[in-house]
Amino acid sequence: MEKWYLMTIVVLIGLTVRWTVSLNSYSGAGKPPMFGDYEAQRHWQEITFNLPVKQWYFNSSDNNLQYWGLDYPPLTAYHSLLCAYVAKFINPDWIALHTSRGYESQAHKLFMRTTVLIADLLIYIPAVVLYCCCLKDISTKKKIANALCILLYPGLILIDYGHFQYNSVSLGFALWGVLGVSCDWDLLGSLAFCLAINYKQMELYHSLPFFCFLLGKCFKKGLRGKGFVLLVKLACTVVASFVLCWLPFFTEREQTLQVLRRLFPVDRGLFEDKVANIWCSFNVFLKIRDILPRHIQLIMSFCFTFLSLLPACIKLILQPSSKGFKFTLVSCALSFFLFSFQVHEKSILLVSLPVCLVLSEIPFMSTWFLLVSTFSLLPLLLKDELLMPSVVTTMAFFLACVTSFSIFEKTSEEELQLKSFSISVRKYLPCFTFLSRMIQYLFLISVITMVLLTLMTVTLDPPQKLPDLFSVLVCFVSCLNFLFFLVYFNIIIMWDSKSGRNQKKIS
Amino acid sequence: MAAFTIAAGTGNWFSALALGVTLLKCLLIPTYHSTDFEVHRNWLAITHSLPISQWYYEATSEWTLDYPPFFAWFEYILSHVAKYFDQEMLNVRNLNYSSSRTLLFQRFSVIFMDVLFVYAVHECCKCIDGKKVGKELTEKPKFILSVLLLWNFGLLIVDHIHFQYNGFLFGLMLLSIARLFQKRHMEGAFLFAVLLHFKHIYLYVAPAYGVYLLRSYCFTANKPDGSIRWNSFSFVRVISLGLVVFLVSALSLGPFLALNQLPQVFSRLFPFKRGLCHAYWAPNFWALYNALDKVLSVIGLKLKFLDPNNIPKASMTSGLVQQFQHTVLPSVTPLATLICTLIAILPSIFCLWFKPQGPRGFLRCLTLCALSSFMFGWHVHEKAILLAILPMSLLSVQKAGDASIFLILTTTGHYSLFPLLFTAPELPIKILLMLLFTIYSISSLKTLFRQSFTVIAQAGVQWH
Numbered sequence: 002m003e004k005w006y007l008m009t010i011v012v013l014i015g016l017t018v019r020w021t022v023s024l025n026s027y028s029g030a031g032k033p034p035m036f037g038d039y040e041a042q043r044h045w046q047e048i049t050f051n052l053p054v055k056q057w058y059f060n061s062s063d064n065n066l067q068y069w070g071l072d073y074p075p076l077t078a079y080h081s082l083l084c085a086y087v088a089k090f091i092n093p094d095w096i097a098l099h100t101s102r103g104y105e106s107q108a109h110k111l112f113m114r115t116t117v118l119i120a121d122l123l124i125y126i127p128a129v130v131l132y133c134c135c136l137k138d139i140s141t142k143k144k145i146a147n148a149l150c151i152l153l154y155p156g157l158i159l160i161d162y163g164h165f166q167y168n169s170v171s172l173g174f175a176l177w178g179v180l181g182v183s184c185d186w187d188l189l190g191s192l193a194f195c196l197a198i199n200y201k202q203m204e205l206y207h208s209l210p211f212f213c214f215l216l217g218k219c220f221k222k223g224l225r226g227k228g229f230v231l232l233v234k235l236a237c238t239v240v241a242s243f244v245l246c247w248l249p250f251f252t253e254r255e256q257t258l259q260v261l262r263r264l265f266p267v268d269r270g271l272f273e274d275k276v277a278n279i280w281c282s283f284n285v286f287l288k289i290r291d292i293l294p295r296h297i298q299l300i301m302s303f304c305f306t307f308l309s310l311l312p313a314c315i316k317l318i319l320q321p322s323s324k325g326f327k328f329t330l331v332s333c334a335l336s337f338f339l340f341s342f343q344v345h346e347k348s349i350l351l352v353s354l355p356v357c358l359v360l361s362e363i364p365f366m367s368t369w370f371l372l373v374s375t376f377s378l379l380p381l382l383l384k385d386e387l388l389m390p391s392v393v394t395t396m397a398f399f400l401a402c403v404t405s406f407s408i409f410e411k412t413s414e415e416e417l418q419l420k421s422f423s424i425s426v427r428k429y430l431p432c433f434t435f436l437s438r439m440i441q442y443l444f445l446i447s448v449i450t451m452v453l454l455t456l457m458t459v460t461l462d463p464p465q466k467l468p469d470l471f472s473v474l475v476c477f478v479s480c481l482n483f484l485f486f487l488v489y490f491n492i493i494i495m496w497d498s499k500s501g502r503n504q505k506k507i508s
Numbered sequence: 509m510a511a512f513t514i515a516a517g518t519g520n521w522f523s524a525l526a527l528g529v530t531l532l533k534c535l536l537i538p539t540y541h542s543t544d545f546e547v548h549r550n551w552l553a554i555t556h557s558l559p560i561s562q563w564y565y566e567a568t569s570e571w572t573l574d575y576p577p578f579f580a581w582f583e584y585i586l587s588h589v590a591k592y593f594d595q596e597m598l599n600v601r602n603l604n605y606s607s608s609r610t611l612l613f614q615r616f617s618v619i620f621m622d623v624l625f626v627y628a629v630h631e632c633c634k635c636i637d638g639k640k641v642g643k644e645l646t647e648k649p650k651f652i653l654s655v656l657l658l659w660n661f662g663l664l665i666v667d668h669i670h671f672q673y674n675g676f677l678f679g680l681m682l683l684s685i686a687r688l689f690q691k692r693h694m695e696g697a698f699l700f701a702v703l704l705h706f707k708h709i710y711l712y713v714a715p716a717y718g719v720y721l722l723r724s725y726c727f728t729a730n731k732p733d734g735s736i737r738w739n740s741f742s743f744v745r746v747i748s749l750g751l752v753v754f755l756v757s758a759l760s761l762g763p764f765l766a767l768n769q770l771p772q773v774f775s776r777l778f779p780f781k782r783g784l785c786h787a788y789w790a791p792n793f794w795a796l797y798n799a800l801d802k803v804l805s806v807i808g809l810k811l812k813f814l815d816p817n818n819i820p821k822a823s824m825t826s827g828l829v830q831q832f833q834h835t836v837l838p839s840v841t842p843l844a845t846l847i848c849t850l851i852a853i854l855p856s857i858f859c860l861w862f863k864p865q866g867p868r869g870f871l872r873c874l875t876l877c878a879l880s881s882f883m884f885g886w887h888v889h890e891k892a893i894l895l896a897i898l899p900m901s902l903l904s905v906q907k908a909g910d911a912s913i914f915l916i917l918t919t920t921g922h923y924s925l926f927p928l929l930f931t932a933p934e935l936p937i938k939i940l941l942m943l944l945f946t947i948y949s950i951s952s953l954k955t956l957f958r959q960s961f962t963v964i965a966q967a968g969v970q971w972h
Contacts, residue, residue: 006951007646013944020936021535111932118936142646390535397531404524 007145008134012126015152018394019121023114023162026386033103037385039113039165040103041069042081043095049078050085051098054249058259063098072263075246076200080170084116117161117169125173126152132180132358139361146405150368151357153401155375155394160347163387168347171201172354178211179330179358183323187215187231188238195242202264206337206351210329213314217321269343271298275472276346277377277479278339279305285473298342305340309487313494324362325497330355332490339483346381346476349374363418363493364406369444370486372399376451377479379458380472388459412441422496443485450478521645522633522654526626529658530619533668537615540931541671546604547571548583548614548671549597555580556587556598560763564773568600574776577760578705586617618667618675625679629657631686632902635867649905652952656901657682661922661945662894665938670928672891677707678898685874685899689867693725697749701756708777712881712895715853716874719860721749724870734863779887790890791924792883793848794840804836845886852880868903875899890928893921908957915953919946 029037048064048071049057057078060066071078088095095101095109133148161169174197181190194211197204215235222228250256271280271290280302284290293301313329334352338344353374360367375395382391402408414420414437426433458471467473550569558566563573563580573580587598593613597605633650645651667675684699700717703710726749729740764773834840856876860869878896882888897918904914922942929938 006947010944010948013940013947017532017937017940017944018535020940021532021539024538024933107933389537393531393534397528400524400527400531404521 004141004145007142008130008148011145011149011152012130014149015126016118016122018153018397019118019158019162020114022158022387022390022394023117025163025390027110027113027163027165028385030385031105035068036103037165042113042165042167043101043104043109044069045071045078045081046085046088047096047098047101049082050089050096055256058250058256058263066263068102070263072266074199074202074264075250075260076196077167080120080167080200087116088112113165114162117165117167120167121161121169121173125169125176128173128176128180132176135180135184136361143361143405146401147361150360150398150401150405153394153398154353154357154371155391155398156350156353156371156378158394159375159378159382159387159391160350163390164347164381164385166347168201168350171197171204172350173197174200175204175207175354176358178207179327179355182211182214183326187218188234191215191235191238192242195239196246199243199246203348203351206334206341206348207330207355209310209314210317210326210333213317213329214321214326217318220318221321266343267299268295270295271302271342272344274346275380275469275476276344277349277476277483278341278344279480279484280340282477282480285477302340302342306336309340309491310336313491316494325494327355327358328490328494328497331359332487332494335483335487335490339480339487346378349377360402360406363411363416364402365408365411365444366417366486366489368399368402368406368408369447370482373447373451373479373482373486376455377475377483379455379475383458392455413437418493418497421498422492425496447482454478521651522630525654525658529664530622533619533622533664536664536668536937537612539669539937540929540934541611541669542928543571545606545611545614545671548673549605549610550600550603551580551583552587552590553598553600553602555584556591557600561767561769564764564769564776566600569603572776574779576705576708576777577764577773578702579707582706589613589617614671615668618671618673621673622667622675622679624676625663625682626658628679628682628686629654632657632682632689635686635689636902636905646952647955649956652956653901653905655952656904656949657898659945659948660894660898660901661941662891662897662925664941665925665929666891666894669934669937670891674891674894677703677710678894680706681710681713682898682902685867685871685902688720688870693721694748694752697721698752698756701753705756705760709889709892709895712885712892713874713877715857716860716870716877719857720864720870720873722746723861724864724866725749730864736862790882790888790892792885792888794845794884794888797837797840798834801834801837808836842886845884848884849881852884853877856880868906871899871903875903890924893924897921904953905956911953911957915950918949922946 027037027039029035029040052063056064058071060070064070085096091112092108095104095112129151130148133144133151136144136147139147157168157172160166174193178190178192178194178197181187181193183190191211194204194207198208216232219228219232219235222231224232244251247257247260250260272278272284275281280289290298310333313332317325317329331352334355338348338352353371356367356370356374372395375391375398379391382388411417414423417437417440419436423433423436454471454475458475461471463470546569550571551573554563554566554573566572590597590610590613594607594609596602596607597610597613599605633653636649636653663674663678666672680699680703684696684703687693687696687699697717700710700714704714723736726742726745727736727738727740728742728745729737731737761770761773764770853876856873860873863869865872875896878892878899882892882896885892897914900910900914900917903910905911922945926938926942929935
């Protein structure tokens, strides 16, 4: 593409912001005995390097599962092993069995941050750049601006480079999957997505849209001919990739079961800590976590989740389109986030990624959502002393979106993609003309509430009787926003009329 | 919603650029800072806790006050804000005190003072005319100049990582240049006089100001062929200029004159005992001279021309700030460097006097004065290269020839600043920012002048 140099500059800005955020503190810094996610990742390097594969997921005297036991799929373990080899080369003390517990030093921090940067650079950033270059019907400048906004999304930067995690790997693989499937490289796309699931099991939130879209494509091609062939090929790809990733764990049934037990801890309860989903917010009024028995909770969350995502998925099977696929990714992931079992606040990133992908189509709403998603992480970020970087990156992201897309000029019904919806409503309620203005006011209220809550959380002390008051308020407000977005995205999907543009994308 | 739109500044690219770089500066707060951080904390303490008579005598810390009085007053005003952040930093005995609040206050003070720099850049953009070039925003000279100045790599790492207050000082200089472009000579002169009393390093470019104001302002008209018309000399203008300079100096040095402390102030301002080269060598002529001397002495020892007993023990390369003698080549005195500098700036001064080309000629002369002083000056800091790079940026967006020289100057100049940041966590930052600035400057200037480049190329082809 022309203006490659502008894209390079955008990537360099993204990398600079990432590295400067990484200079700050990380999760659990200087907080024995458990520390935080940073220590968990270091511990996994220790475990995978020093112990044989058979013992990675099992409780033993060398591997105390209570102290940050492995609870991600095998690909995370292999990645940790790779990092451990590099660590051994630089300083073996970092991964020495038992003695390296709670190891903290400037050099080690530099090493760990570098591993995140390299993983990001190899997987996530190329996917974003390629995705933006492949966008259709927009100018080169808008593509570059789109890339800038996606790369500046604060939530991912703060969690990966501040709190410390490797979300960019799984999200990057998922993005490669989206790219492949949208550009009709279905096998490569599904391979990439399988890698994503095998890196973090939370990517299963995205699995239904992938399944429905690919199934819809097979149906479209005709199940008696090419469609069936595609279906078989896809099934083989998926099975092959899973087998390859889980190979060491397929030797014994007990191994596989133990890994599954670690990945899906169903004994743990409806939710843990404070998270901006329905159950936690409901818990404020009625303590359902304590009242209802465990299996009822499981069934309830299962039912709610699937009921809320079913309409969009069925539509995707019947009318597979790239645009519908992206929006269904959003609504599915959001449904899972709001209603599912044992959701962590970081899982909002799984919703943010698809929203980033539709940034060019509905800039106003996407920017709003991404701001709320960053806000919902506030209690976690404050615990990690990341207030300054979060405020600065949020402002930078907002600035980038406002200047790139002129979002405040794109609030008409047409641009919010609500035109067909409001036309249908106006058949029954002729006075329903205020939708656009209502949404603008809601945005204003939402932003003011978020700013006020942030100020209050930072400056005031919570009352003695309610020490978690501010975290709960943050979760509650975010949850309300997310519910609104769930309704909005579902409306867009259901009222999306067939247009010539959609037809062209399916071959 | 319309009010919100205006407030959010959509479409106002300059505010977006300024705000963007300010946010980047905020992200740089936790980076490594050099001893200059302690220097400024010490000066806050000195100006806050001690009476004026003690300011230039205080020596509890090794970082004594060595900037002119206006800067001392600036630190004094800052200290009154500092006391709300952390009272302890204002204690002269708290050497190397750097609590998180102190860090926050100092970093924010630099970021805040950059407002003056942003305003100056805004004024400079007004002096650039970009009517003939393309309609796209990113190809306009104003846009390119704003990015080259606001996002200047050297300024970012020297001010916001290494820690100094160059931003607003360069703002004053750029503002005075802009005023001269806008034919508001008195204001330009006043601003430069004030600047000199903030940081006397700007004496490097004083000859350019002096000659230009004398030639193009005090002589109100030229003969048709451009040479000087002696009878158009305006006494009023000379006297008013002199008065401005005198009043500013009186305001600055007056109190110290009254206290009979002028010699002490000058000895602090011009510490000639510090040696030919700064601790980290500035890449100037004397660095080459020293290197040649070292090479010759090694060769001389090997070939037995020199007696090992006659060679002074300490070497120039140890990174210390002291005075040394050269072994083989003649030793260099401050007077010698002054003479070399004067010889170097003579051609440009001559041009400015005999063939004045308006403000643009002045700017060219200023850049050359800065460069010559950098090359031949005594005890030059490598940060002084910024004195040449920033004014050159103004020239680079207007002529293709200047653009290519600017690219060479800025890339090597910025690269020479790398040793300032030697810690491991800052390595990716300096590489990324350097790449960012270099790629942008090369590609944007190339795009800006691609028509003239193609014309030159075509002309070259035809000539063959």
